[in-house]
Amino acid sequence: MQDTAPKSPPRRRRNISTVKSIGSRLFVSVLGGTLVGLGCASYFFYQELIKQARAELMASLEVKAQNLEGSLNSFENSAKLVADAATTLYEAGERREQVYVNLIGRSLKTLPLGTGLGFGQPPQKRLIIPARKYAYPFAIRGKDGKVTAKGGDSSPDDYQEIYFTEPIKAGKPIWLEPISYLETTVDPPEQTVSTSYSLPFYNQKKELLGVLAQDLELGFLSEKLSKPVMRENGYFVLVSAKGNLIAYPPNSELALKLKPFPQISNYSQLWQQIQKNIQSKTTNSGIISWQNAEGKREFWAYRKISNNNWVLLASVPKWVIIGPLLQFTLIGTLLAALGASLVLAVVVALFVKRLNQRLQPIMDECSLLAEASPKSEELMSREDEIGQLTISFYNLLGQVTVNEKRLRKEMDKSAKAYQALKQAQAQLIQTEKMSGLGQLVAGVAHEINNPINFIYGNLPHASNYTQDLIRLIELYQRKYPNPDPEIEDLTEEIELDFLVEDLEKMLTSISMGANRIREIVLSLRNFSRFDEADMKDVNIHEGIDSTLLILQNKFKATPTHSAIELVKEYGNLPLVECYAGQLNQVFMNILSNAIDAMEKVRCNAEEGRENFTPTLTIRTEVKTGGSDSSQPRAVIRIKDNGCGIPSEHQSKLFDPFFTTKPVGKGTGLGLSICYQIVVEKHKGELRCVSEVGEGTEFFIEIPIYQTKPMSKIL
Numbered sequence: 001m002q003d004t005a006p007k008s009p010p011r012r013r014r015n016i017s018t019v020k021s022i023g024s025r026l027f028v029s030v031l032g033g034t035l036v037g038l039g040c041a042s043y044f045f046y047q048e049l050i051k052q053a054r055a056e057l058m059a060s061l062e063v064k065a066q067n068l069e070g071s072l073n074s075f076e077n078s079a080k081l082v083a084d085a086a087t088t089l090y091e092a093g094e095r096r097e098q099v100y101v102n103l104i105g106r107s108l109k110t111l112p113l114g115t116g117l118g119f120g121q122p123p124q125k126r127l128i129i130p131a132r133k134y135a136y137p138f139a140i141r142g143k144d145g146k147v148t149a150k151g152g153d154s155s156p157d158d159y160q161e162i163y164f165t166e167p168i169k170a171g172k173p174i175w176l177e178p179i180s181y182l183e184t185t186v187d188p189p190e191q192t193v194s195t196s197y198s199l200p201f202y203n204q205k206k207e208l209l210g211v212l213a214q215d216l217e218l219g220f221l222s223e224k225l226s227k228p229v230m231r232e233n234g235y236f237v238l239v240s241a242k243g244n245l246i247a248y249p250p251n252s253e254l255a256l257k258l259k260p261f262p263q264i265s266n267y268s269q270l271w272q273q274i275q276k277n278i279q280s281k282t283t284n285s286g287i288i289s290w291q292n293a294e295g296k297r298e299f300w301a302y303r304k305i306s307n308n309n310w311v312l313l314a315s316v317p318k319w320v321i322i323g324p325l326l327q328f329t330l331i332g333t334l335l336a337a338l339g340a341s342l343v344l345a346v347v348v349a350l351f352v353k354r355l356n357q358r359l360q361p362i363m364d365e366c367s368l369l370a371e372a373s374p375k376s377e378e379l380m381s382r383e384d385e386i387g388q389l390t391i392s393f394y395n396l397l398g399q400v401t402v403n404e405k406r407l408r409k410e411m412d413k414s415a416k417a418y419q420a421l422k423q424a425q426a427q428l429i430q431t432e433k434m435s436g437l438g439q440l441v442a443g444v445a446h447e448i449n450n451p452i453n454f455i456y457g458n459l460p461h462a463s464n465y466t467q468d469l470i471r472l473i474e475l476y477q478r479k480y481p482n483p484d485p486e487i488e489d490l491t492e493e494i495e496l497d498f499l500v501e502d503l504e505k506m507l508t509s510i511s512m513g514a515n516r517i518r519e520i521v522l523s524l525r526n527f528s529r530f531d532e533a534d535m536k537d538v539n540i541h542e543g544i545d546s547t548l549l550i551l552q553n554k555f556k557a558t559p560t561h562s563a564i565e566l567v568k569e570y571g572n573l574p575l576v577e578c579y580a581g582q583l584n585q586v587f588m589n590i591l592s593n594a595i596d597a598m599e600k601v602r603c604n605a606e607e608g609r610e611n612f613t614p615t616l617t618i619r620t621e622v623k624t625g626g627s628d629s630s631q632p633r634a635v636i637r638i639k640d641n642g643c644g645i646p647s648e649h650q651s652k653l654f655d656p657f658f659t660t661k662p663v664g665k666g667t668g669l670g671l672s673i674c675y676q677i678v679v680e681k682h683k684g685e686l687r688c689v690s691e692v693g694e695g696t697e698f699f700i701e702i703p704i705y706q707t708k709p710m711s712k713i714l
Helices: 022-091 097-109 156-160 162-170 219-225 251-257 266-279 320-371 374-380 386-388 391-479 485-495 496-528 540-549 581-602 670-679
Strands: 114-120 137-139 145-149 181-182 190-202 208-217 235-239 245-247 285-291 297-304 311-317 536-538 565-570 576-578 617-622 633-640 685-691 695-703
Touching: 022 097, 022 114, 022 190, 022 219, 022 235, 022 285, 022 297, 022 311, 097 137, 097 145, 114 190, 145 536, 156 162, 162 208, 181 565, 190 219, 190 581, 208 219, 219 245, 219 251, 235 251, 235 386, 245 251, 245 391, 266 285, 266 297, 266 311, 297 320, 311 320, 536 540, 536 581, 540 617, 540 633, 565 685, 576 581, 576 695, 581 617, 581 633, 581 670, 617 670, 670 685, 670 695
Parallel strands: 565 617
Antiparallel strands: 114 137, 114 208, 137 145, 181 190, 190 208, 235 245, 235 311, 285 297, 297 311, 536 576, 617 633, 633 695, 685 695
């Protein structure tokens, strides 16, 4: 009989909805992204086409402006040639009026753009035609093209007109504002609208010979600007510097009436904007999008004519530029989207087919795992390929999450333990240092105290014995005024009188020195307090004075620096229950830092405080109230006028190992230990107020009583 292997449970295949399939979603997502990209590209392409169309509009305007400027330049040059010819005749000595009339007539016949030409001489100073006061040779071109030249007297009022006075004031050629007038020099009289180019001309002595004016009829300009702007649409407009129409193809009658351009439609604000742009920008051209009174959108291109400050405008309906571009962009975008959709459909279908082939074994295993629990069944009910893969990672992710949380807790504990270890190590180092220093100070004080007590105890006896001997010598001198010569010689040799006087001073000096040594020894013992490990009631002022006595060498003046001025403003403090030795350590650290800060100012000339006087101020007082009104506090304030502490360092002052001193000068443990002593061991408060360049003040507040009840009266 053959053994049969156990059959594995049948694998359940799950039907995947076509709509919810990852292939469909991928196709929709990629197609959406592609369409967004095509839309953005089409938008930027459309904007670029708009820029090109605007450039085409500006190019059309520029060509027309350059053409117009060329015609005006030719017009100006022809007038200048006539003025030069008149000047040449004058310099040759010609003074006959008819000669100049013939010159004007022939010149106008050769000037196709001019409709009138003439010049007048100043009536008070007639240099060209002296015989006639109001001589004004001129020539007129009629509508039939015939040129008529005349001379004779002109009206005196003509010499007050702007075409005669303004060029003289300017001292250079100018274009006059177009005017409408009745030309009476032709028969019959004609209503004419024209502008004039007037220029003064002078002889070699710079004397004014006259003012020549050449008229230009506006009909010529209207004909020159009558063609469409671009794509058989739009029109050109020529406006004078004062805003009057010179050429207006849509309605030439308005130009002949010199109607102001701002009064057409709602173009007042448009004209103001154009004038503002021309005056404020370095360029004299541009394009403005505008909506007329009928609600139609237009593009207005403008360009300043350099000859006479006229403004050439080109108006084109917005649809002429945007319509074809928009149609072209939309068709291109639709065709690109259709092509992208077909390509993406093929690519996504092949990708999903390959993906399903690779994922099918994993999905089969996921189906088996999904039957293990209701949670697995719920996850497997997702109707896409990725949903069926979720179950294979469910337990793993749960375990990883639990382990990650546990690891974070262990890391937090390790970090806290490491920080506590660092602080304990720092405190241990400082404690051992201060303990060794205390033992050394106590031993030195004890060794010095024994011999000094011997000296100090024998000084009174030595003083008494000396006084007795001196009285004996004085009595001997009174009883025996005439001593033996040998005794008298010895008395003079040892200078007995000086010896007696100096001996008393010497004993006094020795007594003072012994007292001084005893005070120093007492201060060393008070500072060390090595034998006082428990809290005791102590005099805070004695601890401060003992610390100052140890540091007194740093207060003295040097050959280069003045002494540190010490100001003590002690209040009426009672005995304070504290660890005296540790509190003295706090005073030592803070006072040493204050001296270093003032020393830095004294040594650095760049501080800008040449007349600096280092001053250390110590104040004490009793503080009542505050957070605990029933517990009075002793406040010790230590202030210096040193270099100060930057604000960015003040928040780190009490951090272990933080220091701003050079390597080898500080460990960064001093203020950290002070903070632990004041705050943790004495339940007090230690804070700092500092300003760079002004100094620093430390506030030490500790309760007067730590373990005793409030049974004492301050």
